[in-house]
Amino acid sequence: MELDSHSIATTLQVLRDPAGIPSHPIVFQVLMIATWVFHILFVNIALGTAGLSLYAFAKRQTPHWERLSIGMTKAAKVSVSMLIVLGVAPLLFTQVIYDPQWYSSNILSGAWAIGFIFTLILGYSSWFTFYFKNHQGASGTVVWWGIIGLAFFLLDGFIMHALSYQALLPDQWMSWYAPNGKVDMSGTHIHAWQAGRFLFFIAMSVTVLGAFLKAYVNYYRVREDYEADYLTFVNRLGTKIILVGVVAQIVTFTWWLADLPASFHAFSSPLALAIFAILILLCGVSLRQQKVPHVTSYQALAVTVVMAAVIATFRELLRMQYMLPYGYDIETYKVMEDIPSTALFFLTFIGVGGLVGGFFLTAIYKAGRTQGVYEASPTVNKLANSAIGIMIVWVGIFFMVGIFTWVSNTL
Numbered sequence: 001m002e003l004d005s006h007s008i009a010t011t012l013q014v015l016r017d018p019a020g021i022p023s024h025p026i027v028f029q030v031l032m033i034a035t036w037v038f039h040i041l042f043v044n045i046a047l048g049t050a051g052l053s054l055y056a057f058a059k060r061q062t063p064h065w066e067r068l069s070i071g072m073t074k075a076a077k078v079s080v081s082m083l084i085v086l087g088v089a090p091l092l093f094t095q096v097i098y099d100p101q102w103y104s105s106n107i108l109s110g111a112w113a114i115g116f117i118f119t120l121i122l123g124y125s126s127w128f129t130f131y132f133k134n135h136q137g138a139s140g141t142v143v144w145w146g147i148i149g150l151a152f153f154l155l156d157g158f159i160m161h162a163l164s165y166q167a168l169l170p171d172q173w174m175s176w177y178a179p180n181g182k183v184d185m186s187g188t189h190i191h192a193w194q195a196g197r198f199l200f201f202i203a204m205s206v207t208v209l210g211a212f213l214k215a216y217v218n219y220y221r222v223r224e225d226y227e228a229d230y231l232t233f234v235n236r237l238g239t240k241i242i243l244v245g246v247v248a249q250i251v252t253f254t255w256w257l258a259d260l261p262a263s264f265h266a267f268s269s270p271l272a273l274a275i276f277a278i279l280i281l282l283c284g285v286s287l288r289q290q291k292v293p294h295v296t297s298y299q300a301l302a303v304t305v306v307m308a309a310v311i312a313t314f315r316e317l318l319r320m321q322y323m324l325p326y327g328y329d330i331e332t333y334k335v336m337e338d339i340p341s342t343a344l345f346f347l348t349f350i351g352v353g354g355l356v357g358g359f360f361l362t363a364i365y366k367a368g369r370t371q372g373v374y375e376a377s378p379t380v381n382k383l384a385n386s387a388i389g390i391m392i393v394w395v396g397i398f399f400m401v402g403i404f405t406w407v408s409n410t411l
């Protein structure tokens with residue numbers, strides 16, 4: 001059964017949360033874009049380092065490759081936990097302003113949405129096993145744990161992609177829900193995907209991996225146990241990997257744009273042009289750095305952060321364009337202004353996030369650059385005490401707001 005645009009528009013409206021949202025929709029949109037940038041960057045680092053650790057494992061007869069394989073296995077292990085934590089925030093914000101789209105897509109492929117969690121657990125467990133077994137002189141068979149882990153991560157990325165993409169196609173939901181008029185409630189089908197778009201995010205993992213390697217070199221260059229020839233080897237490899245990634249991204253981005261409806265005029269969109277420009281800039285930076293393999297910096301990583309921010313914005317503008325024919329505009333979402341909860345959220349974000357997050361980042365950054373036991377400086381000590389202090393204040397305020405709301409509603 002086909003639905004006309006008007007019926008789809010009405011359906012999308014009634015699927016919205018009748019309770020409304022606690023602040024202006026733009027607030028959620030900006031937070032969604034900003035937090036997704038960090039999710040996708042860690043997705044890229046995880047996939048990239050996991051892929052490289054397997055490749056390096058195959059060449060582990062050479063000491064540099066063996067060392068790199070062990071290092072990248074560890075980096076992938078940490079990045080997967082980061083991508084999961086950092087995926088939660090954009091997930092919550094998407095569900096606030098695009099709940100009709102996100103939930104419909106998830107229900108239409110329910111088995112996959114739930115299977116995502118189990119495959120992620122299996123993938124991560126498998127990767128952990130690889131991490132424990134991948135040490136100096138490891139036997140060749142342990143690589144299977146890594147291959148299985150990476151395969152599950154790729155599958156999970158594909159599920160995320162399909163759920164995101166299906167959400168953009170409300171005119172097809174009915175034909176997926178009841179193909180030929182017969183209701184299918186199994187949720188076992190993936191109904192739509194876009195190869196160019198999915199592969200673009202995989203290609204981006206190659207570029208980000210190259211930039212990550214260069215940052216890794218800059219980070220460890222102060223430690224004596226990281227010899228200059230190993231670091232130069234990794235720096236050179238990073239440059240080459242960026243070049244391969246940039247080419248793959250240009251190809252897949254063109255593919256993605258070509259697959260978009262002609263009415264979007266995607267090739268002339270300023271953000272699409274900006275993405276091409278950033279890729280060319282990265283290419284130029286890498287070509288220049290090829291001539292000076294001993295010079296290290298965080299420059300390439302900084303460019304990839306900007307690139308991810310532009311891609312996140314482009315991706316959101318695309319979603320707005322997809323929704324245009326159905327008159328779905330987040331600005332028309334019912335707002336039930338709740339100032340205390342919004343204030344609490346931002347104060348938590350800045351206060352707790354800034355101080356506790358700031359403390360962890362500073363301590364981890366400094367500890368990793370120290371050979372042997374790390375002794376915190378008086379400034380880091382102060383930061384640690386302030387982090388504990390703000391946590392105590394936060395728990396106090398959290399309960400006070402709850403008790404106040406409860407008491408004022410029951411009296």
Ligand code: HEM
Nearest residue numbers: 043084087088090091094153156157160161164165197201
């Ligand atoms: C190995 C695991 C994962 C991989 C490889 C992965 C990869 C991806 C990719 C490639 C996209 C972009 C899809 C597209 O736009 O076509 C995406 C989007 C997204 N991911 Fe992940 N992801 C993973 C796990 C997670 C987890 C655990 C969460 C949440 C806790 C999450 C939350 C999100 C959200 C909210 C989006 C955007 C959805 C939207 O608004 O359209 N991801 N992910």
